[in-house]
Amino acid sequence: METSSVKKTFLLGGDLEINRMGYGAMRITGPQIWGMPENPQNSIEVLQRAVELGVNFIDTADQYGPFVSEQLIAEALHPYKNNVIVGTKGGLVRFGPWADINNDASPQHLQDALDGSLRRLKLEQIALYQLHRIDPKVPAEITFDFLAKAQQQGKIKHLGLSEVSVEDIKLAQQHFEVVSVQNRYSVFDRQWESVLEYCKAQNIAFIPWFPIGGGMTQLEEKLKDMAERKHVTMHQLALAWLLHHADNILLIPGTSSIAHLEENIKAANIQLSEAEMQELNG
Template sequence: MNNVLSTEPTFLLGGDFPVNRLGFGAMRTPGPGLWGPPADRPAMLALLRRVVELGVTFIDTADMYGPFVSEELLAEALHPYAAGVVIGTKGGCVRFAPGVDGVLLDGTPQHLHDALTGSLRRLKLERIDLYQLHRIDPRVPSERTFAFLADAQRQGLVRHLGLSEVSVDDIKLAQQHFPVVSVQNRYSLFDRAAEPVLTYCREQGIAFIPWFPIGGGQVQETELVQQVAARHQVSVRQLALSWLLHHAPNILPIPGTTSIAHLEENMRAASVQLTAQDMQDLETLR
């Protein structure tokens, strides 16, 4: 049971974009509360450039981060984008104030049209490789929202489409309108409520992109987790990321940070090789 397990380093996103599975989440690039610019703009631009230097080829952002700040920073730091780098962004949420309470959902075709147009302009792209619906708006019939996204894809404004914070039934409904290539739900070693969604995505060949992949920074340093991390001489954060890479081949973790030191620590998690015994031990956390 102590045999070392191998993990696939890449995933074919949408069937045509090979990306390194350990990506980067740009949610924390704006100021506190996801509001306004970062306190140190040059430092944030340097961090984003370091992301690509470390081999990251999938970066996740959204128009509500700032709002708009994250997309603008990515373009300033990285445009023209290196070959093979995929910038995925999201629309459907409107940020009007800092913090978790300063957000409204808007899944109307008019808002999504404006959101998509704005993202294209800020990212300096003619087509977004991965555009995800940030949340399903319960006030708008899902069919209207999905029909708009399918039409945007037909027009060539987006290459691939994904969803965020959805159920298996939501995915199946969206699949009646367009191929769903990614799903972004909250999930980590310490929070596995989305396991049924992950299972469905794996069966369908859909990328599963866990947000808060390290538990939102609130890692549970139980004795068991510390023991497994100690076996490999890694941090609990690195262990949590490595577990995701080993748990399912379609998982694309996107840890975010404002620190280059933490970024480099996170990226080293891709080289941690867990054993079957490690995985069995960590399964008891479920």
């Protein structure tokens, strides 16, 4: 049975070698992604264990907490060793655990957001800074111009986008090199397949958030049956499918549990045959 080969790493921006199984640090904060977690030491231990297991890409955002996730990452991992890359995002604002999330991609806000992230992460330059959302209240060109200037000033090494269309990416590419795109995507939810294909053609990293989300009953049954045959969880199989589906996909499953983290990391070793991929692709 022929097994499709899976690349273990991706060269982000042409110069940062990233292990494709990363870690998303949204869930290390308090409930509803607000405030400090009940046990901050547990979050620190999860981050440290992720790096021990070979993770060298941590994804976060200033809005997680807000600010808490970045603070805990620095406390757990600074000074950053083992080629650990922290990618963060700016451009969203929240005012409470149940409050609506508001766009703010104005240069004034992004200046404060970027400087705050640098300070909290204890960095002089952020390796990957992603615009969390394009702000409908601000012309995209103004936002992109600000990000390009911040990159020229040396505060940012590489730039990425989140929740964007192919047209959005092409517009941004007129202002700076786009090295990553972070859109909602999973084996169940392939709305952004065209964006994934464009990113693959352009050698842009595609970072799916909610990588096991969605849920189509017929496909869920297939996933469940295959997971049982392979003696893995459905969650692990959904992650393995992403790694096999396109070699520019970087995974950032998040958890506040060391046991769950270790389970996620094992998904990188699951082998899927061409026939099994076709079964799930159907």
